[in-house]
Amino acid sequence: MTQTSDIRVAVSTVIFSLRRLPGADAASVVLPLVRRTRDPYEGRWALPGGWLDVNENLDAAAARTLAETTGLAPSYLEQLYAFGAVDRSPSRVVSIVYWALVRPDEAEAAQAQHNVAWFDAASLPPLAFDHSQIVEYALWRLRNKVGYSRIAHGLLPEEFTLAELREVYEAILERRLDPANFRRQVENSATLIPTEQFRTGSHRPARLYRSNHDLELADRGPLPR
Amino acid sequence: MTQTSDIRVAVSTVIFSLRRLPGADAASVVLPLVRRTRDPYEGRWALPGGWLDVNENLDAAAARTLAETTGLAPSYLEQLYAFGAVDRSPSRVVSIVYWALVRPDEAEAAQAQHNVAWFDAASLPPLAFDHSQIVEYALWRLRNKVGYSRIAHGLLPEEFTLAELREVYEAILERRLDPANFRRQVENSATLIPTEQFRTGSHRPARLYRSNHDLELADRGPLPR
Numbered sequence: 001m002t003q004t005s006d007i008r009v010a011v012s013t014v015i016f017s018l019r020r021l022p023g024a025d026a027a028s029v030v031l032p033l034v035r036r037t038r039d040p041y042e043g044r045w046a047l048p049g050g051w052l053d054v055n056e057n058l059d060a061a062a063a064r065t066l067a068e069t070t071g072l073a074p075s076y077l078e079q080l081y082a083f084g085a086v087d088r089s090p091s092r093v094v095s096i097v098y099w100a101l102v103r104p105d106e107a108e109a110a111q112a113q114h115n116v117a118w119f120d121a122a123s124l125p126p127l128a129f130d131h132s133q134i135v136e137y138a139l140w141r142l143r144n145k146v147g148y149s150r151i152a153h154g155l156l157p158e159e160f161t162l163a164e165l166r167e168v169y170e171a172i173l174e175r176r177l178d179p180a181n182f183r184r185q186v187e188n189s190a191t192l193i194p195t196e197q198f199r200t201g202s203h204r205p206a207r208l209y210r211s212n213h214d215l216e217l218a219d220r221g222p223l224p225r
Numbered sequence: 226m227t228q229t230s231d232i233r234v235a236v237s238t239v240i241f242s243l244r245r246l247p248g249a250d251a252a253s254v255v256l257p258l259v260r261r262t263r264d265p266y267e268g269r270w271a272l273p274g275g276w277l278d279v280n281e282n283l284d285a286a287a288a289r290t291l292a293e294t295t296g297l298a299p300s301y302l303e304q305l306y307a308f309g310a311v312d313r314s315p316s317r318v319v320s321i322v323y324w325a326l327v328r329p330d331e332a333e334a335a336q337a338q339h340n341v342a343w344f345d346a347a348s349l350p351p352l353a354f355d356h357s358q359i360v361e362y363a364l365w366r367l368r369n370k371v372g373y374s375r376i377a378h379g380l381l382p383e384e385f386t387l388a389e390l391r392e393v394y395e396a397i398l399e400r401r402l403d404p405a406n407f408r409r410q411v412e413n414s415a416t417l418i419p420t421e422q423f424r425t426g427s428h429r430p431a432r433l434y435r436s437n438h439d440l441e442l443a444d445r446g447p448l449p450r
Contacts, residue, residue, distance in 0.1 A: 006279045009309075058310075082321045086282055096319070144446070
C-alpha cells in the first residue's frame with residue numbers, strides 16, 4: 001500500500017455575490033479571486049483557499065478562508081466537490097472546494113484585502129490550476145439550485161421586492177424572465193412571506209417580502225452540521 | 226502554516242444494488258460492507274475503501290475499490306461528498322466518498338470476496354467510523370435523485386417492464402406507488418423507449434422498455450471526466 005503522506009489537502013471556496021458593474025443596466029454574478037504571489041502560477045488569479053489544518057474541520061477551513069478573503073461570514077456555505085486529478089498541480093493536492101453566497105451590501109462593505117479583486121463570473125481571466133473548471137462547475141450548481149430551492153434569497157437583504165428577487169434570478173440564469181410569470185411562480189412557492197411594508201420611490205410602491213426561514217436555503221439532507 | 230502531511234486521504238464507496246431478501250415479497254436496497262480485520266473498529270463492518278494512491282485520480286481509486294470489493298464495474302459512479310471531521314478517526318483522515326449503482330444480476334453473479342457481505346440498507350449493524358452517517362447521506366441522495374433523473378435505470382438490465390421499473394422506485398423510496406400514476410408519469414418523461422418485445426409468463430404480456438441513452442443517467446454538469 002502506497003503511503004499517502006505525499007498527498008496534501010487544500011480547501012478552496014467559490015464565493016458568489018451580485019454587483020451592478022459599471023455601465024451595466026442589470027446585476028451580474030461576481031466572485032473574488034486572489035492574485036498568486038508565488039509559483040506555481042505566480043501572478044495568475046486563483047480561488048481563495050489554503051491548506052487544511054490538521055486540527056480543523058473541512059467546513060471550518062472553508063469559513064476561515066472566506067473570512068480571510070472577504071472579512072465576511074457567508075449567508076450560505078456548502079461543499080461543492082473534491083477535485084483531485086493527479087495533474088492538477090505540480091505536487092499532488094486534493095482540493096475540497098466549497099461554494100458560498102455573500103449578500104451584495106455585505107460584499108461591498110467588506111474591507112478590501114491585499115491582492116484580492118472581484119470579477120464578473122461571465123468574463124474571467126485564465127485562472128491558476130484547474131480553477132476555471134471549478135468556477136464553471138460552481139456556476140452550474142448555482143444555476144441548477146435556484147430552480148428547486150430558495151437559495152437565491154441568500155443574495156438578498158432581509159426584505160426585498162419581487163423585482164429585486166427577479167433580478168437575482170436573471171443575473172444567475174443570464175436571461176430575462178417575464179415579470180408576471182415570475183410573480184405567479186414565486187407567489188405559489190411558499191418560500192416568500194409578504195410584509196405590510198412597501199418600497200416607495202420613482203416607481204409605484206412595491207410590496208416587500210421576506211424569506212420563509214422555516215425552509216432551509218437548500219436541503220442538504222442528513223449531513224453532520 | 227501547519228503542514229498537512231499528517232492528514233491522509235482515503236476513498237470509500239457506497240455501492241447500491243437491489244435484492245429480494247429471503248421471505249420478502251419486494252426488492253430492497255442492499256449494499257456491500259467489509260468486515261474490518263484490524264484496529265480501529267476491528268470486527269466492525271465498514272464501507273469498502275482504501276488509501277488514495279499518489280498516482281491515482283479520485284474516480285479511479287473509487288472504481289478500483291469497487292472492483293476489489295464486488296469484482297464489478299458499476300453502471301453509475303458519482304462522487305458523493307468529502308467527509309473530514311477531525312474526530313471521525315483516531316488519526317486524521319479525509320475520505321472522499323463515491324456512490325455507485327450495480328445491477329442486481331451483476332451483483333449476484335459477482336465472485337464472493339473474503340470478509341464482504343451484502344446488507345439490507347434499511348437495517349444495518351453499527352458501522353465503523355462515521356460510515357453509518359455516510360450511508361444515510363448516500364441513501365438521501367439516491368432518493369432525491371430518482372425524483373429528477375433516470376438514475377433508477379442503473380439498477381435494471383437493458384430491457385425491463387414498467388412493473389420492474391416501479392419495483393426499483395418502490396425499493397428506493399420505501400413505499401408503494403400507484404401503478405397507473407406511475408405509468409403515466411414515466412411515459413410522459415421521455416426517459417423510456419418502448420420496444421416491440423413483451424415479457425410473457427403467468428401474467429398478461431407486459432411490454433419491454435429500454436432506457437433513453439441520449440440522456441445521461443444523471444446530469445453532472447461540466448465536471449472533468
